[in-house]
Amino acid sequence: MIDPRYDVAIIGGGPSGLAAAAELKARGISRVVVIEREAETGGVPRHCGHPPFGIREFGRLLTGPAYARRLSAMALRSGAEIRTRTAVTAIKPGSEDVTLHCTAPEGVITLTAGRVLLATGTRESPRSVRFTAGERPLGVINTGALQAYAYLEHLAPFRRPVIVGTELVALSAILTCRSLDAQPVAMIEEGPRPVAPSGLFLYPRLLGIPVMTGTKLVDIAGSSRVDHVVVEDPDGHRREIECDGVIFSGRFVGEAHLARMAGLDLDTGTGTGGPEVDQFGRTSHRAIFAAGNLLRPVETAGWSFREGRKIGGFIADDLAGRLGETGRERRLIAGDGIRYVMPQWLAGGAGGMSQIQLRVSRPVGGHLVAEDAGGREIYRQKLSALPERRVLVPQPPLAGGTGRITLRIVE
Amino acid sequence: MVADVLVIGAGVVGCAVTRRFALAGAKVVMLEKGADILSGASKANSAILHTGFDAPSGSLELSCMQAGYREYLEIRERFNLPVLETGAMVVAWTEEQREKLSEIERQAHENGVPDVSRLTSSEVLSREPHLSRNALEAVLVPREHVIDPWSPFLAYMIQAKALGADFHFLTEVMGGAFDGETWTIETNRGSFRARTVINCAGLYGDRMEELLLGHAHFSIHPRKGQFVVFDKAAARLLRTIILPVPTERTKGIVLCRTAFGNVLVGPTAEEQDDRTRATTDEATLRQLVEKAEEMVPGLGSMPVTAIYAGLRPASDKKHYRIRVEPDRNWITLGGIRSTGLTASLGIAAHALNLYRGMQEGRSSSIEPVADPPEHPVRNISEEMPRDWSQPGNGGIVCHCELVTAREIEEALNGALPAGDYGGLRRRTRAGMGRCQGFNCQAHLAAMSKDRLLLPMAVSEVPA
Ligand SMILES: Cc1cc2nc3c(=O)[nH]c(=O)nc-3n(C[C@H](O)[C@H](O)[C@H](O)COP(=O)(O)OP(=O)(O)OC[C@H]3O[C@@H](n4cnc5c(N)ncnc54)[C@H](O)[C@@H]3O)c2cc1C
Ligand SMILES: Cc1cc2nc3c(=O)[nH]c(=O)nc-3n(C[C@H](O)[C@H](O)[C@H](O)COP(=O)(O)OP(=O)(O)OC[C@H]3O[C@@H](n4cnc5c(N)ncnc54)[C@H](O)[C@@H]3O)c2cc1C
Numbered sequence: 001m002i003d004p005r006y007d008v009a010i011i012g013g014g015p016s017g018l019a020a021a022a023e024l025k026a027r028g029i030s031r032v033v034v035i036e037r038e039a040e041t042g043g044v045p046r047h048c049g050h051p052p053f054g055i056r057e058f059g060r061l062l063t064g065p066a067y068a069r070r071l072s073a074m075a076l077r078s079g080a081e082i083r084t085r086t087a088v089t090a091i092k093p094g095s096e097d098v099t100l101h102c103t104a105p106e107g108v109i110t111l112t113a114g115r116v117l118l119a120t121g122t123r124e125s126p127r128s129v130r131f132t133a134g135e136r137p138l139g140v141i142n143t144g145a146l147q148a149y150a151y152l153e154h155l156a157p158f159r160r161p162v163i164v165g166t167e168l169v170a171l172s173a174i175l176t177c178r179s180l181d182a183q184p185v186a187m188i189e190e191g192p193r194p195v196a197p198s199g200l201f202l203y204p205r206l207l208g209i210p211v212m213t214g215t216k217l218v219d220i221a222g223s224s225r226v227d228h229v230v231v232e233d234p235d236g237h238r239r240e241i242e243c244d245g246v247i248f249s250g251r252f253v254g255e256a257h258l259a260r261m262a263g264l265d266l267d268t269g270t271g272t273g274g275p276e277v278d279q280f281g282r283t284s285h286r287a288i289f290a291a292g293n294l295l296r297p298v299e300t301a302g303w304s305f306r307e308g309r310k311i312g313g314f315i316a317d318d319l320a321g322r323l324g325e326t327g328r329e330r331r332l333i334a335g336d337g338i339r340y341v342m343p344q345w346l347a348g349g350a351g352g353m354s355q356i357q358l359r360v361s362r363p364v365g366g367h368l369v370a371e372d373a374g375g376r377e378i379y380r381q382k383l384s385a386l387p388e389r390r391v392l393v394p395q396p397p398l399a400g401g402t403g404r405i406t407l408r409i410v411e
Numbered sequence: 412m413v414a415d416v417l418v419i420g421a422g423v424v425g426c427a428v429t430r431r432f433a434l435a436g437a438k439v440v441m442l443e444k445g446a447d448i449l450s451g452a453s454k455a456n457s458a459i460l461h462t463g464f465d466a467p468s469g470s471l472e473l474s475c476m477q478a479g480y481r482e483y484l485e486i487r488e489r490f491n492l493p494v495l496e497t498g499a500m501v502v503a504w505t506e507e508q509r510e511k512l513s514e515i516e517r518q519a520h521e522n523g524v525p526d527v528s529r530l531t532s533s534e535v536l537s538r539e540p541h542l543s544r545n546a547l548e549a550v551l552v553p554r555e556h557v558i559d560p561w562s563p564f565l566a567y568m569i570q571a572k573a574l575g576a577d578f579h580f581l582t583e584v585m586g587g588a589f590d591g592e593t594w595t596i597e598t599n600r601g602s603f604r605a606r607t608v609i610n611c612a613g614l615y616g617d618r619m620e621e622l623l624l625g626h627a628h629f630s631i632h633p634r635k636g637q638f639v640v641f642d643k644a645a646a647r648l649l650r651t652i653i654l655p656v657p658t659e660r661t662k663g664i665v666l667c668r669t670a671f672g673n674v675l676v677g678p679t680a681e682e683q684d685d686r687t688r689a690t691t692d693e694a695t696l697r698q699l700v701e702k703a704e705e706m707v708p709g710l711g712s713m714p715v716t717a718i719y720a721g722l723r724p725a726s727d728k729k730h731y732r733i734r735v736e737p738d739r740n741w742i743t744l745g746g747i748r749s750t751g752l753t754a755s756l757g758i759a760a761h762a763l764n765l766y767r768g769m770q771e772g773r774s775s776s777i778e779p780v781a782d783p784p785e786h787p788v789r790n791i792s793e794e795m796p797r798d799w800s801q802p803g804n805g806g807i808v809c810h811c812e813l814v815t816a817r818e819i820e821e822a823l824n825g826a827l828p829a830g831d832y833g834g835l836r837r838r839t840r841a842g843m844g845r846c847q848g849f850n851c852q853a854h855l856a857a858m859s860k861d862r863l864l865l866p867m868a869v870s871e872v873p874a
Binding site (some may be wrong): 037039085087089103104105106107108123124126127128129131132133134135136138141142144145146148149150152153154155156157158159179180181219221223224244253257260261266268269 | 640644688689693696712716717718801802803805806807810811813831845846848849853856860867868869870
């Protein structure tokens with residue numbers, strides 16, 4: 001097999017990877033390849049058969065599949081090479097280039113690149129990771145799989161599922177069920193209130209789907225297909241809900257396997273779960289960057305698109321020798337009330353992502369403060385926020401200098 | 412048609428028995444109430460090929476285990492079946508456990524496993540650098556191995572089928588009678604006739620005796636085992652199977668690699684009456700993860716891939732419940748509690764001997780098949796090359812486990828096609844990886860449409 005060398009290899013052809021490819025080409029980088037394991041590029045939107053997508057990127061309200069097609073066309077037009085049905089199985093950083101091992105219908109392929117962008121996206125936590133009790137019948141799936149059943153394969157996996165979780169994606173689960181003529185029988189949420197803005201939950205209620213907060217799924221029963229589930233309310237009362245499926249929605253985790261196996265530093269524990277990056281999207285290896293929802297759970301397609309474009313630009317800067325220092329001067333720490341911070345590092349040099357992204361770990365009201373290693377406050381802003389909502393902090397006040405900065409909530 | 416032998420149940424025991432009798436020239440009918448082989452106790456175990464070092468000395472169980480072990484290693488290359496030569500260490504974490512190591516070593520020697528030896532704590536750590544520093548001492552059992560718990564039985568059944576064995580799935584034995592020469596077995600799918608019945612019904616072995624003999628000589632008391640499977644990244648942290656020093660009651664929690672490149676912790680030992688529900692529960696799974704982290708601290712940062720539970724067909728006694736009723740042409744291979752994967756081939760050979768004994772002096776005789784066909788099965792372990800590295804594989808369908816379209820097609824079309832999603836998973840590993848079907852399940856449902864006995868989707872919807 002020939003061993004092609006690229007300036008940049010982008011792993012993952014979702015919104016962030018495709019946007020990065022187009023930006024790199026626009027910046028005059030000659031050999032750019034997008035490697036996508038599915039038969040088509042477009043990423044998750046390929047199977048989100050409903051709007052809203054594309055308003056900021058294309059000035060139109062699109063469904064996911066239409067948006068995915070536009071993104072793909074844009075990347076192709078830019079002159080980037082697109083390799084579909086090719087899965088990267090391992091990344092081996094060398095002294096000069098990075099080697100990518102791939103599998104494709106024709107067998108094993110290796111290629112090398114000067115820079116690699118990880119844009120492998122995110123998925124929802126399956127039942128196993130949640131340790132949900134019970135049997136393991138058919139019909140227990142994530143929203144992503146449900147969408148693929150409905151919009152890609154035109155099959156119904158069940159008729160009357162229970163939806164677990166109340167992030168935005170749970171509403172997509174309802175929309176998707178409706179396209180299948182399936183009627184969700186309940187939406188259950190362990191927390192005291194829905195995660196997505198509560199106004200949105202008028203929608204399930206109008207459809208007659210009870211939204212049960214403070215409720216935990218404690219048993220899945222059924223030998224072949226789901227027969228019923230058991231839920232427990234805050235007082236410890238249990239009851240059965242008859243259903244023939246369970247949709248585990250949300251609790252996104254980055255598709256970080258390649259990053260982990262390549263030995264990149266990951267933000268584990270309560271962190272993002274993705275690779276640690278600096279404000280240019282550089283991971284702990286200087287030639288490997290990351291963008292999109294791999295960086296953090298979870299943002300919209302539009303956000304991931306813009307992030308991909310920006311980080312594509314930083315890679316172009318880097319290839320031109322114009323990126324700041326690779327040293328990791330400042331470490332950003334998620335302190336009290338903060339679940340994660342991204343980027344986790346600030347390298348010396350100006351520029352990069354103009355905002356720090358974070359999520360709070362509980363509903364908060366008060367101030368967000370940033371303190372240096374000596375406990376000196378270097379930044380403060382008012383903040384009231386709920387978990388899973390986007391919180392942004394301007395990057396420049398934190399940049400410069402060295403040592404750690406702790407971000408925390410002062411109520 | 413009257414078969415020579417009717418086998419009830421396609422667990423590890425039933426599959427090995429079907430093959431052994433087919434090789435011996437018997438006309439075999441196998442009835443299984445599930446949609447596929449290995450849909451009972453045999454779908455979920457620790458996948459360890461035991462040497463028998465700690466089995467009851469002098470027992471039938473030990474001899475079946477050792478015969479099964481030997482035969483597996485002898486035939487596995489011809490069927491393209493893997494073995495992970497991991498070895499095992501029985502690790503003492505406390506002084507009290509340490510005192511028991513000599514006895515374990517002595518029993519291993521008595522059981523004909525001479526190559527066990529003692530390892531000091533520093534030898535333990537140099538063999539397993541990621542193991543907790545709290546290990547005091549260990550007994551090393553070099554030939555304790557890990558296998559793929561499913562593919563061997565697929566291979567055996569494909570061989571049996573090539574030899575003319577007849578399989579019926581979704582076929583539940585519901586009654587029957589023996590007329591002094593021939594059994595007529597009633598099922599939900601009609602009746603079947605055979606001269607001899609071999610009861611390999613696992614968790615229902617006693618029920619089959621009640622139903623067909625009128626009384627059961629033993630009773631099944633299911634014992635559940637729960638497991639947690641860690642991501643493949645964890646496999647770098649461990650080579651050897653880590654066994655605990657057993658207590659009176661249980662063999663305890665094992666930590667080991669799997670043939671598929673993961674790390675597994677389990678099983679628990681929980682008695683229950685229910686014979687069908689193999690449920691997991693959150694508190695136990697969390698304890699298992701904690702336990703695993705105690706042994707290998709690095710597992711703390713490893714994601715979990717899967718959880719599962721299996722039911723051991725334990726009985727009211729510790730030993731195998733093997734029984735011949737010569738007057739009724741009946742053999743029960745029951746109570747194969749926790750060593751059936753290893754012992755299956757040995758149990759099958761033993762069953763053939765019992766059968767021959769029963770046939771002595773009777774007219775019907777069977778002739779062993781010369782040059783039986785041996786079809787290699789597709790390797791799904793990480794120990795040997797997988798299809799994704801070969802040209803013409805059709806592309807990847809399951810990304811986490813790198814399962815190709817060609818592998819899925821073969822599993823759906825092959826000599827013994829998958830009967831349900833579980834069977835498809837066990838043949839290919841599709842859907843068993845870290846995303847648990849997030850990416851591929853719908854694709855699998857489409858590929859398998861109209862081709863499984865139990866379909867994945869409930870209906871089609873207009874595009
Ligand atoms: C079920 C679900 C529903 C969602 N619904 C919405 C919504 O309605 N609106 C919205 O704005 N956002 C939604 N999102 C968020 C979604 O993640 C973003 O919309 C967006 O797709 C993120 O883009 P990305 O490029 O980071 O990743 P993705 O879109 O996930 O793309 C990653 C790509 O990388 C490929 N890939 C991964 N690993 C490899 C490898 N090893 N080799 C080759 N290719 C690889 C994947 O096949 C995929 O195509 C949803 C997410 C999920 C999971
Ligand atoms: C947690 C756990 C860990 C284990 N670890 C290991 C290990 O590491 N190594 C090892 O060697 N062994 C291990 N074992 C043991 C091994 O899995 C069992 O010994 C073995 O699976 C028992 O197989 P069986 O064929 O007797 O039963 P089963 O697999 O239950 O087979 C019986 C079959 O009969 C069918 N059947 C029942 N009733 C009827 C009927 N009326 N009509 C038609 N069909 C019927 C069932 O559907 C089933 O498929 C473990 C077991 C468990 C549960």
